[in-house]
Amino acid sequence: MDVFLPWCRSQIDRCRLVVIEVYIPVLLKFIWNFRPPGVPAPSEGFDMAEEDDFNLADLSDEELIPQMHDDLYDGMADEIVESVNILLERGWTPYDILTKGLVGGMHIVGIDFRDGILFVPEVLLAANAMKAGMAILKPLLIETGAPRLGKLVIGTVKGDIHDIGKNLVAMMMEGAGFEVVDLGINNPVENYLDALARESADILGMSALLTTTMPYMKVVIDTLRDKGDRDQYIVLVGGAPLNEEFGRAIGADAYCRDAAVAVETAKEFMARKHNQM
Numbered sequence: 001m002d003v004f005l006p007w008c009r010s011q012i013d014r015c016r017l018v019v020i021e022v023y024i025p026v027l028l029k030f031i032w033n034f035r036p037p038g039v040p041a042p043s044e045g046f047d048m049a050e051e052d053d054f055n056l057a058d059l060s061d062e063e064l065i066p067q068m069h070d071d072l073y074d075g076m077a078d079e080i081v082e083s084v085n086i087l088l089e090r091g092w093t094p095y096d097i098l099t100k101g102l103v104g105g106m107h108i109v110g111i112d113f114r115d116g117i118l119f120v121p122e123v124l125l126a127a128n129a130m131k132a133g134m135a136i137l138k139p140l141l142i143e144t145g146a147p148r149l150g151k152l153v154i155g156t157v158k159g160d161i162h163d164i165g166k167n168l169v170a171m172m173m174e175g176a177g178f179e180v181v182d183l184g185i186n187n188p189v190e191n192y193l194d195a196l197a198r199e200s201a202d203i204l205g206m207s208a209l210l211t212t213t214m215p216y217m218k219v220v221i222d223t224l225r226d227k228g229d230r231d232q233y234i235v236l237v238g239g240a241p242l243n244e245e246f247g248r249a250i251g252a253d254a255y256c257r258d259a260a261v262a263v264e265t266a267k268e269f270m271a272r273k274h275n276q277m
């Protein structure tokens, strides 16, 4: 029974993840593309001249950013990719595109999700559009990186599948010159401990977006402490429902409200660590 119940729970968790990450997007795509026989596709049956006239490249920077927010809101991945490329061609830094175009847009999605205006499938589409934009920016952010400053192991905690913010932190840290080992989502304590030891990491980063999963960060930190390894690592935590007080209460070294703060905090702690050596 001791083994059976946790096994059942892990199988239920796995099923939930598959439904959210795989079935919902596939179902959405199917509904989106479905037309009864004989009904023309929108582009076949209607005069699309008006839509064709609309060209993202014709928009000024001031118009394009709000347009990106709208496209992100509507989950238009192709349009997001196009806008990111347009801004890059216009000389925008990858960081500005990321923060003003993508993170800004996702913030609006977050507010409407909270207020019950958007639902999970729409947010998933928005998240996919954000990921499409991030895929272009990631290598560029990393390219601008300096010499390696330290090694970070990062992951979203057990029970939590939110990874957009965690990916952003990973990206920005890589861009700033840190080596990053990304453990992905839904990580039990063993994943963190194994990776920290295997990679001889300097920093542990944990992300949680749910009030129900944030206490798990303490489980990881307490396990490190019980093994006598807590002081070997700088522990940074983040995620929308956290705050500084929570970070202190669970014994983390710092709570970081966003990816930029994470980079600065990690640099500061690494500098202190080197001074102590």
Ligand code: B12
Pocket: 020, 103, 106, 107, 109, 110, 111, 113, 114, 115, 120, 121, 123, 124, 127, 154, 159, 160, 161, 162, 163, 164, 165, 166, 168, 169, 204, 205, 206, 207, 208, 209, 210, 211, 212, 236, 237, 238, 239, 240, 241, 255, 256, 257, 258, 259, 260, 262
């Ligand atoms: C996108 C999203 C989803 C997507 C996730 C897609 C993905 N691949 O990540 C989907 C649709 C799958 C989803 C599912 C769910 N979600 Co959701 N989701 C969101 C949403 C709208 C945006 C999150 C996001 O990506 N923000 C943008 C990023 C850039 O911000 P961020 O994550 O905060 O990260 C920044 C900082 O926090 C910090 N940071 C983050 N991590 C780390 C780590 C370290 C180490 C450091 C230093 C810093 C750091 O830096 C980041 C970058 O600047 C939020 C609303 C919100 N405002 O947060 C709800 C939200 C988090 N979700 C919520 C809920 C309830 C759920 C579901 C339970 C819904 C459901 N009924 O199924 C499920 C959870 C499933 C699970 N087990 O995890 C609630 C949580 C409420 C609560 N009190 O716990 C929120 C707050 C919405 C709401 N207001 O109700 N969600």
